[in-house]
Amino acid sequence: MSSMSSTPTAARTPVVVSLPSAAMWLVGTAVLAVLAYYFIGVDQGMTSVFGNNTVIHEFVHDARHFLGFPCH
Amino acid sequence: MPHPRSFIAFGVLAGAIGGLLAFVFAWIFAEPLIQQAIDYESGRHEAQEALDRAAGVSTGDHEHEIFSRAVQGNLGAGVGIVLFGVAMGALVAVVYVVLLGRVGQLGPRSLALLVAGGGFLGVFLVPFLKYPANPPAIGHEETITVRGTLYLVMVATSIVLLIVAVAVGRRLQARLGTWNASLAGGAVFVVLIGIVMAVLPSAGDLAANVAIYGHHATETPLPLEDAEGTIVFPGFPADVLAGFRLYSLLAQVILWGAIGLVFGVLADRLLRRSAERSPSSVHA
Numbered sequence: 001m002s003s004m005s006s007t008p009t010a011a012r013t014p015v016v017v018s019l020p021s022a023a024m025w026l027v028g029t030a031v032l033a034v035l036a037y038y039f040i041g042v043d044q045g046m047t048s049v050f051g052n053n054t055v056i057h058e059f060v061h062d063a064r065h066f067l068g069f070p071c072h
Numbered sequence: 073m074p075h076p077r078s079f080i081a082f083g084v085l086a087g088a089i090g091g092l093l094a095f096v097f098a099w100i101f102a103e104p105l106i107q108q109a110i111d112y113e114s115g116r117h118e119a120q121e122a123l124d125r126a127a128g129v130s131t132g133d134h135e136h137e138i139f140s141r142a143v144q145g146n147l148g149a150g151v152g153i154v155l156f157g158v159a160m161g162a163l164v165a166v167v168y169v170v171l172l173g174r175v176g177q178l179g180p181r182s183l184a185l186l187v188a189g190g191g192f193l194g195v196f197l198v199p200f201l202k203y204p205a206n207p208p209a210i211g212h213e214e215t216i217t218v219r220g221t222l223y224l225v226m227v228a229t230s231i232v233l234l235i236v237a238v239a240v241g242r243r244l245q246a247r248l249g250t251w252n253a254s255l256a257g258g259a260v261f262v263v264l265i266g267i268v269m270a271v272l273p274s275a276g277d278l279a280a281n282v283a284i285y286g287h288h289a290t291e292t293p294l295p296l297e298d299a300e301g302t303i304v305f306p307g308f309p310a311d312v313l314a315g316f317r318l319y320s321l322l323a324q325v326i327l328w329g330a331i332g333l334v335f336g337v338l339a340d341r342l343l344r345r346s347a348e349r350s351p352s353s354v355h356a
Binding site for chain 1: 206212346
């Protein structure tokens with residue numbers, strides 16, 4: 001019986017990025033992404049940061065419905 | 073060692089591509105349904121006004137639109153969906169960088185698909201099961217704050233419970249093996265999210281709705297009746313609602329699927345190139 005000489009090359013992926021040094025990039029990106037989520041989906045619907053008008057709400061109106069956010 | 077900003081840039085790119093594909097899909101399939109829903113809404117509004125006039129009630133003034141339907145359905149929908157894709161792609165990249173090399177024997181592309189799949193589940197699909205997407209004409213003005221809060225609670229809970237499920241699975245891996253530990257983690261998620269879904273109220277069961285309409289699962293418009301109880305305008309067309317929800321779901325599958333696939337390929341190439349440049353590191 002031939003031995004299984006070729007061990008799978010898919011070894012454990014090494015830890016690539018050390019988190020402490022990347023923290024600023026990761027946290028900053030996550031915050032911006034959550035802000036985008038908020039303004040596309042929520043602002044000027046249930047709450048409003050940009051005052052008492054509905055410019056954002058109306059502009060992304062169809063996207064908001066289609067992306068599953070509650071509307072009206 | 074690749075810089076985290078390379079991964080984030082690839083996440084943004086993958087998200088933009090996913091968002092663009094989802095928008096093209098929405099533009100072809102969903103926009104006609106949105107128009108039908110708006111037509112229903114205005115038809116119903118006119119019928120209501122006629123009823124009010126007949127009853128001698130003064131009707132409220134029309135709200136004017138800031139952006140035309142053409143802007144909302146083309147530019148606005150495109151910008152909204154693509155930006156959503158970009159934001160979700162960036163989030164996938166962040167989670168990917170955190171998990172890379174810390175979740176066992178997963179190749180770079182498999183991990184990308186799993187992270188995007190988790191995003192699809194937590195950000196969209198699980199909340200959708202409780203509070204599905206609705207076209208215009210569905211949703212009462214007076215409940216927007218409650219509905220919005222409930223939806224965000226569902227999104228946040230889904231994401232947190234997914235993380236809990238992964239942590240449970242990782243804990244049990246040594247004892248049960250990868251397969252059974254994954255099943256156990258999945259079971260924990262299903263049970264906990266099931267309890268949350270059972271506890272949270274349906275939109276139709278909100279106090280403001282029960283007071284006027286009685287108990288219903290959703291805020292989908294019922295038939296409009298005159299004083300004698302004769303139906304003068306039909307309820308919201310079921311096929312428009314079903315189609316809209318199906319297409320909304322498919323658009324998210326396209327969006328997250330594209331993010332997982334595109335980001336996986338880009339991240340894989342990035343990791344390979346950096347491994348070639350520093351031959352001392354483990355060949356992935």
